[in-house]
Amino acid sequence: MITIDIPNWAARMRAWRRGRLWSRHELGGRLADTADETARDRLPSQEKLSEMVRSWEAGEQRPDELYAELLCRAFDMNEAELFSGEAAGTTLWHHLTGIPLLAGVFSAEEEERAGRAIENPQRVDDRTVAYLQTVLRAYSRPDLRPARTAGVLSPLFAAIDGLHRDAGSGVRQALLMLSAEDAEQISRMHYEAGDLNEALAWSDRALLAAHQAGDERLMAYTLARRAGLQDARSNPEQVIDLAVAAREHVLSPHPLDAMARCHEAQGHAMAGAEDMCHRRLEESAEESGQGPEESPENDTLKVSDHLAELHTTLAAGCLIQLHHPADAIELLERDLPGAPSTYATAYTMARLAHAYADAHEAERSAGVARQALTLSRLTGARRALEELRLVQGGLHRLPHPR
Structure with missing residues (x-):
């Protein structure tokens, strides 16, 4: 039987905090924010609150009545949910894998099923893939802090990567595609957080998984995104080559082609080729105006929603470069x-x-x-x-x- 060396309530508190992308310091601040005036006067400094959160999550001491109430307010849960909560097995597998625990998203049955699949990859099925994809989508919002998003998605990638090696053939490709999408998002978050080396390393993982999955659209997406990373290396030839390679994987008119042309335009701008830059930007605008992208509801490769923003940012970058x-x-x-x-x-x-x-x-x-x-x-x-x-x-x- 799998056990952990801290109380379940402590592991659960840490899982809830990490799932919300809060630092210990931020949770301490939220405790102060939720306190009424009388209770707030009794609270210690922000640094002391942060240290108390650390000690609770380590299981060194349990929150007293005041802090238990403040924690429930901060997490928007009652005491039973926070300190007793779901079956211990759910806390265990989230704690051991680091996969974020999302509040109010999955039923107890879905949590148990996902945990059993994590423990035994032979149990992985389409519902497991859907669970993992829902977690990935939950952290695709642009209002989240990039470095923290990368940190919470890395354990998800490790779990998916481990599963696709041992899962049955029926879901292996779906897991590989999900692995590529997750790695690509982590790469993008590292890039936005200013860590280009980590962004490139995760882009390599995304490209490898996309290649193994054998999905043309996924290859186009990962190559186009890689072209955007190379822009920061000031290597116009490589930007252009990657963007062209991405377009070669798009089998019919598609927003991914418009995205690749945007990045190719940036490469031409870096090289000082103004005419080619404007041509690719015009082609990208025409491609992106052909109508909404048709894709399944659970497809995370929807680029239409942010294509206009990408086009504006890259076009402006081209104009600055030129x-x-x-x-x-x-x-x-x-x-x-x-x-x-x-x-x-x-x-x-x-x-x-x-x-x-x-x-x-x-x-x-x-x-x-x-x-x-x-x-x-x-x-x-x-x-x-x-x-x-x-x-x-x-x-x-x-x-x-x-």
Whole structure:
């Protein structure tokens, strides 16, 4: 029988916290936020609260009545759910695998079935794949902090990777495809968090899994995304080659082709080939305007939703690279009003600051840079900070977001 060396309630608390992408420090802050005025006056400092969370999760001590109530408020659960909760087996397998535990998403039966499959890959079936895919989709939201998202999806990848090696042939391809999608998302999150080496390493895993799965669209997707990573290496030939290779895997008109053409345009801009850059951008715009992408409801490779945003960002990058900052400003200012507070928006704002700087509008550049800096810290958009460092000399001493 599998056991763990801490109480089930402690493992459950840690699983609930990690599933919400909260740090211990943040959970401590939430405890203070949920307390009424009288209770708040009795609470210790933020640092002490963070240390208390650590000790609870280690099982060193159990929260007293006050803190148990505050924890229930923070997690929006009653005491029985938080401290007794579901069957111990669910806590055990989430604790041992690191796969995030999602509140209110799965029934007890679905949790038990997934846990049994994790323990014995011969039990893996379509329902197991659907469970894992739901977890992946839950962390695909653009409002989540990139570094934390990468951290919570890495154990999911390890579990999927282990399962596809031993699972039956009927679900092996589905698991390989899910493995590639997960690795690609982790790669993207590392990229947004400013860690290019990790992004490239996870992109390698995504490409390998896509190749093993033998799915053409998945290969096109992973290759196009890899082209976007190579942009940061300042290697235009490789960007172009990867984008062209991605297009070769698209068997019919599809938003993935438009996505690949966007990245190819960026490669041409890096090489100074202005005519080819504009041609590919125009082709991408035509491709993306052909109508919505038709794909199954559970298909995570839906690029239509973010294609317009990608096109704007890359087109503006091309214009900056080709020394047309005024055109880049017009493009970026058109889409920024009303944009959500995400790491992608932070990067767009940083690009706008870059364009203003190139257009010798120092005051506007500084104003947008300050807004971008605030949003970068809020969302963990480390790549946006790197962009700001290129154009705002006064930002070189700014700390990275945690």
